[in-house]
Amino acid sequence: MTTTHTLNDPLDVQPTPLALLLLGRESDPRSERGVECPGDLPAPSDPDLVERARAAKARLGDRVFILGHHYQRDEVIEFADVTGDSFKLARDAAARPDAEYIVFCGVHFMAESADILTSEQQQVILPDLAAGCSMADMATAEQVAECWDVLTEAGVADTVVPVSYMNSSADIKAFTGRHGGTICTSSNAQRALEWAFSQGEKVLFLPDQHLGRNTAVLEMGLTLDDCVVYNPHKPGGGLTADELRAAKMILWRGHCSVHGRFSLDSVEDVRARIPGVNVLVHPECRHEVVRAADHVGSTEHIIRMLQDAPAGSTWAIGTELNLVRRLAKAHPDKQIVFLDKTVCFCSTMNRIDLPHLVWALESLADGKPVNRIQVDAETEHFAKLALEQMLALP
Ligand code: 13P
Ligand code: SF4
Numbered sequence: 001m002t003t004t005h006t007l008n009d010p011l012d013v014q015p016t017p018l019a020l021l022l023l024g025r026e027s028d029p030r031s032e033r034g035v036e037c038p039g040d041l042p043a044p045s046d047p048d049l050v051e052r053a054r055a056a057k058a059r060l061g062d063r064v065f066i067l068g069h070h071y072q073r074d075e076v077i078e079f080a081d082v083t084g085d086s087f088k089l090a091r092d093a094a095a096r097p098d099a100e101y102i103v104f105c106g107v108h109f110m111a112e113s114a115d116i117l118t119s120e121q122q123q124v125i126l127p128d129l130a131a132g133c134s135m136a137d138m139a140t141a142e143q144v145a146e147c148w149d150v151l152t153e154a155g156v157a158d159t160v161v162p163v164s165y166m167n168s169s170a171d172i173k174a175f176t177g178r179h180g181g182t183i184c185t186s187s188n189a190q191r192a193l194e195w196a197f198s199q200g201e202k203v204l205f206l207p208d209q210h211l212g213r214n215t216a217v218l219e220m221g222l223t224l225d226d227c228v229v230y231n232p233h234k235p236g237g238g239l240t241a242d243e244l245r246a247a248k249m250i251l252w253r254g255h256c257s258v259h260g261r262f263s264l265d266s267v268e269d270v271r272a273r274i275p276g277v278n279v280l281v282h283p284e285c286r287h288e289v290v291r292a293a294d295h296v297g298s299t300e301h302i303i304r305m306l307q308d309a310p311a312g313s314t315w316a317i318g319t320e321l322n323l324v325r326r327l328a329k330a331h332p333d334k335q336i337v338f339l340d341k342t343v344c345f346c347s348t349m350n351r352i353d354l355p356h357l358v359w360a361l362e363s364l365a366d367g368k369p370v371n372r373i374q375v376d377a378e379t380e381h382f383a384k385l386a387l388e389q390m391l392a393l394p
Contacts, residue, residue: 039363039370041355049354053079056361064364065099067092067114069106070299071320071349076105076357085299086110086166087185091391093117093124101125101364104373105352107133111373112170116380116387124373125364127356131348133167135284138254139207141171143232148179150230151204151250154241160250161200163192165208166390167256170375170383172206177385184390186283186298189215191393202247204230207254214283214290216249224287229253258346259284262318266340267292270316274337280305281318281339289318299323309334321345 042049057064057079067089068080077083082092086106093102093114102124104111111126118124151157162181164172173183180199184192193215196203205212209229216222226248230237233253237244244250262285270277279293280302290296295305302319309315311333317324318339328336338344363370375383 039359041359044353044355046355049358050075050078052358053354053361056358056365059365060101060361062098063100064103064361065093065096065101066103067105067110069110069349070303070323071346072105073322073350073353074326075354076352077326079357080105085185085187086113087187087298088300090114090117090166090185090387094391097122101369103127103357103360103364105357107131107136107348108373109133109136109167109169112375113166113173113383113387115373115375116170116173116383123369125360125369126352126371126373127360128351128353129371131351133348135165135167135208135254135256136169136172139168139172139232139252141169141175144172144175144206147204147230147232147237147252148175150236150239151244154244156202156244159201160204161196161202162204162206163189163196163212164206164386165189165211168207170379173383173386174379175382176206177382177387177389181386182389182393183386184393186211187300188390188393189283190219192390193220195389195393197248202250204250204252206252208256208284209251209253210255210259210286210290211283212249212251213287214285214296217287218290218296222248227251255286256284258320258344259318260286261342261344262286262289262339264288264292266318267316269341270337270339274314274316274335277314277316277337278309279316279318279339285318293318303327306331306334306336320349322349 066079066081068077068083070083070085090113094117097119102114102118102122104114104124104126108131111124115124151160162176162179164176164183166183166185182192189211213227216227217224228239228243228247229251231253259282267279280295281290281293283296306327314335316337316339321338321344324338360370
């Protein structure tokens with residue numbers, strides 16, 4: 001049994017089904033899309049998994065390029081040719097025109113973006129189709145089209161530039177491209193907003209209200225009163241036409257279920273436990289958490305800050321647990337703890353495990369690609385406009 005971990009020691013916990021089960025988060029049926037693996041997965045207990053992954057990768061050689069997001073499991077990251085946040089991985093995918101297969105160890109919207117940014121001849125593979133994202137699922141194409149109608153009726157649509165977080169479906173990216181907007185990631189949200197406000201008077205920010213609010217208020221000097229929240233489950237978004245006319249930032253009511261778990265209590269508690277601790281959080285965290293923290297930044301920024309930190313310094317990190325555990329291991333000269341007292345993996349990122357990776361690689365090596373992610377041509381055309389706008393941001 002692998003039950004030795006306690007919830008008070010999150011850095012010791014493996015993302016096993018049991019650990020996820022303990023928190024009632026062994027699965028997330030909404031974002032896992034109820035997808036069953038269509039093939040014969042090797043058993044997780046197969047002692048040859050590592051060897052099989054190595055052998056399949058070697059058989060494929062330069063024909064395959066494996067991308068690994070920072071929130072992936074250690075067992076998967078071990079086989080990644082590059083690791084990165086969603087911005088870096090989008091660029092890395094676009095920069096490998098020679099690779100016949102891009103195996104994306106991340107979640108569905110990232111694989112879609114890679115498909116959009118790569119050529120028709122290249123195939124993007126997501127080892128487990130159930131690896132969705134609950135935040136991306138909070139904005140559907142129908143809801144966003146309805147929102148645009150509401151903005152049109154209020155007489156403001158002409159002044160609005162959509163800015164969509166990378167963590168959104170290809171349909172939402174296409175909506176953004178159709179309306180002259182841009183994609184952003186947590187690494188370039190400020191630059192994206194600066195650009196958007198140079199093009200129009202207002203921004204519709206989708207789907208993460210926290211990244212939108214944190215960037216607008218903490219980086220751009222807007223006030224909380226400049227922001228309104230559009231609730232897709234309420235008629236008219238729950239806003240009056242006057243509220244829409246007065247707003248500068250129209251924030252979609254979406255959030256990340258992983259980063260949304262960190263609270264002001266988590267920050268106060270860690271400061272009481274570890275005097276002098278530096279609190280460093282991801283901008284998907286709630287506004288009050290980011291305000292109470294000492295530093296905020298994307299996953300790449302978090303990694304760089306810890307690399308540059310002096311030996312002996314202490315850090316509490318508010319982001320996904322797989323990354324925090326790896327950082328703690330990589331920097332034994334610094335004290336690095338997880339911001340919350342409980343385990344906090346992203347259940348959909350964790351869907352990609354070694355058995356799925358082995359299955360995907362062996363299928364490719366046998367000439368039978370599985371789990372290809374393919375965006376249709378029209379969606380791709382408009383989504384690409386918005387993605388290319390992001391890549392061209394100053
Ligand atoms: P970044 O990779 O842009 O830091 O975003 C974090 C995240 O939640 C990815 O799903
Ligand atoms: Fe989605 Fe949050 Fe998981 Fe990222 S960490 S994939 S935003 S649920």
